[in-house]
Amino acid sequence: MRAALVILCLLGVSSPLQPAQPDWKNLEPETLRYFQDLVRFDTSDPPGHEAPAAEYLKRVLEQAGISVEVFALEPGRPNVVARLKGSGRKRPLLIMGHTDVVNVDPKKWTYPPFSATRNGGYVYGRGAVDDKDNVTAALVTMLTLKRLNVPLDRDVIFLAESGEEGTTRVGIKYMVEEHWPAIDAEYCLAEGGNVTRVDGKVKFGSVQTLEKIPHAIELTARGPAGHGSVPLRSNAVAHLAAAVAKVAAWKPPLRLNETTRAYFKRLAAISTPAEARRYLDVIGADPKRTAAADEYLLEHEPRHASMLRTSVSPNIIQGGYRVNVIPSEAKATLDVRMHPDEDHDRFLQEIRKVIDDPAVEAAFVARDIRPGTASASLETVGFKAVEAALIREYEATVLPTMSTGATDMSYLRGKGMQCYGIGPAIDVEDGPKGFGAHSDQERILEAELHRFVRFQYELVLDVARPK
Numbered sequence: 257m258r259a260a261l262v263i264l265c266l267l268g269v270s271s272p273l274q275p276a277q278p279d280w281k282n283l284e285p286e287t288l289r290y291f292q293d294l295v296r297f298d299t300s301d302p303p304g305h306e307a308p309a310a311e312y313l314k315r316v317l318e319q320a321g322i323s324v325e326v327f328a329l330e331p332g333r334p335n336v337v338a339r340l341k342g343s344g345r346k347r348p349l350l351i352m353g354h355t356d357v358v359n360v361d362p363k364k365w366t367y368p369p370f371s372a373t374r375n376g377g378y379v380y381g382r383g384a385v386d387d388k389d390n391v392t393a394a395l396v397t398m399l400t401l402k403r404l405n406v407p408l409d410r411d412v413i414f415l416a417e418s419g420e421e422g423t424t425r426v427g428i429k430y431m432v433e434e435h436w437p438a439i440d441a442e443y444c445l446a447e448g449g450n451v452t453r454v455d456g457k458v459k460f461g462s463v464q465t466l467e468k469i470p471h472a473i474e475l476t477a478r479g480p481a482g483h484g485s486v487p488l489r490s491n492a493v494a495h496l497a498a499a500v501a502k503v504a505a506w507k508p509p510l511r512l513n514e515t516t517r518a519y520f521k522r523l524a525a526i527s528t529p530a531e532a533r534r535y536l537d538v539i540g541a542d543p544k545r546t547a548a549a550d551e552y553l554l555e556h557e558p559r560h561a562s563m564l565r566t567s568v569s570p571n572i573i574q575g576g577y578r579v580n581v582i583p584s585e586a587k588a589t590l591d592v593r594m595h596p597d598e599d600h601d602r603f604l605q606e607i608r609k610v611i612d613d614p615a616v617e618a619a620f621v622a623r624d625i626r627p628g629t630a631s632a633s634l635e636t637v638g639f640k641a642v643e644a645a646l647i648r649e650y651e652a653t654v655l656p657t658m659s660t661g662a663t664d665m666s667y668l669r670g671k672g673m674q675c676y677g678i679g680p681a682i683d684v685e686d687g688p689k690g691f692g693a694h695s696d697q698e699r700i701l702e703a704e705l706h707r708f709v710r711f712q713y714e715l716v717l718d719v720a721r722p723k
């Protein structure tokens with residue numbers, strides 16, 4: 257039996273236990289071609305217009321003999337689903353990426369934003385790290401599994417969804433509510449994680465297991481209108497300004513969960529002694545040390561401070577129209593990123609208490625809201641496989657992460673799917689230089705794109721092949 261397996265492997269024929277190895281060197285130019293082609297579709301959302309990218313994916317998958325289904329709530333905004341059948345012994349694995357991108361200001365770009373220009377080891381373009389990297393990796397994984405005829409114990413489902421950047425009703429929301437059987441799976445892999453490099457060296461790998469939920473609260477201050485020459489203590493602008501200042505200075509209480517506790521603990525293990533002290537203090541039981549560490553993070557590491565609480569950022573303020581008129585109304589909008597288990601009504605009450613002014617009303621207003629969910633488990637076969645793959649490919653310490661921003665995974669987690677956010681290696685220095693996701697410009701290291709494809713393929717193989 258063993259001898260037969262060896263012979264099969266030598267012949268390059270896959271056996272259930274030892275699938276043939278992909279020819280990674282030859283896959284690189286092909287990967288790059290798909291990636292550049294995808295970046296070159298201008299799928300800025302709004303308006304989205306993902307159809308050409310979706311048609312492209314459909315064509316590439318079908319040419320490889322993989323059947324494809326397309327689901328669209330609105331014309332021009334389709335979602336693409338493809339499936340490789342497994343034996344059915346285990347429930348499916350979903351691998352996904354969104355085809356839309358955030359808008360661009362072309363003047364800010366060295367190379368045109370949809371040119372996918374290669375220079376100095378990078379590929380430049382909107383979507384380079386959000387999220388055409390994940391779409392490409394999932395695509396190449398599907399093609400490779402198909403070509404090598406890899407036996408699978410579970411279906412592997414590919415989803416390229418539209419509308420992630422603010423119009424989920426045409427994308428993941430629509431798929432979950434109207435076409436659930438097409439994407440129902442035990443696990444999903446999507447954006448939201450990455451591998452962080454410092455000075456060109458891998459520091460740690462983040463796996464997103466939870467995310468904060470975006471909400472919006474509007475403050476409205478009202479008072480009598482009047483002549484600007486007669487100042488009033490009831491001036492709506494003055495009341496609104498005071499309310500905004502109070503909310504901005506407020507420190508909502510700290511909250512921890514399985515993901516953030518593990519995150520800070522593991523981060524402490526790879527940090528300098530001073531940093532480690534703070535990370536352990538902030539999750540520790542000594543209220544004085546916790547408060548001091550929190551204060552430091554609020555000042556110097558705002559992303560970490562946000563992970564530790566439901567956060568509030570006053571981002572829009574409107575009031576007044578003439579210099580000589582006291583306006584009767586002024587409004588501010590707060591970007592509220594809630595911990596998934598936060599009690600909405602209680603939080604609103606807290607905000608009202610902080611403002612403590614009967615002239616200022618606070619209320620939730622409409623936003624592209626995603627469901628709040630429990631954390632993906634750190635104890636599943638899926639998480640352990642992600643962790644093992646990160647260690648194998650990157651030799652990275654693995655940090656489970658709650659992202660402060662939102663992804664489409666919250667809809668899937670809301671249905672009970674165990675979702676893990678992954679992503680390519682990114683230089684920590686690149687974001688502040690203006691090359692990160694949603695930045696003025698966006699780029700990816702070519703070598704890291706290829707490495708991410710290998711990582712994702714090996715990970716999918718590990719989760720889906722017979723054992």
Ligand SMILES: [Zn+2]
Binds near residue numbers: 354386387420447
């Ligand atoms: Zn994204």
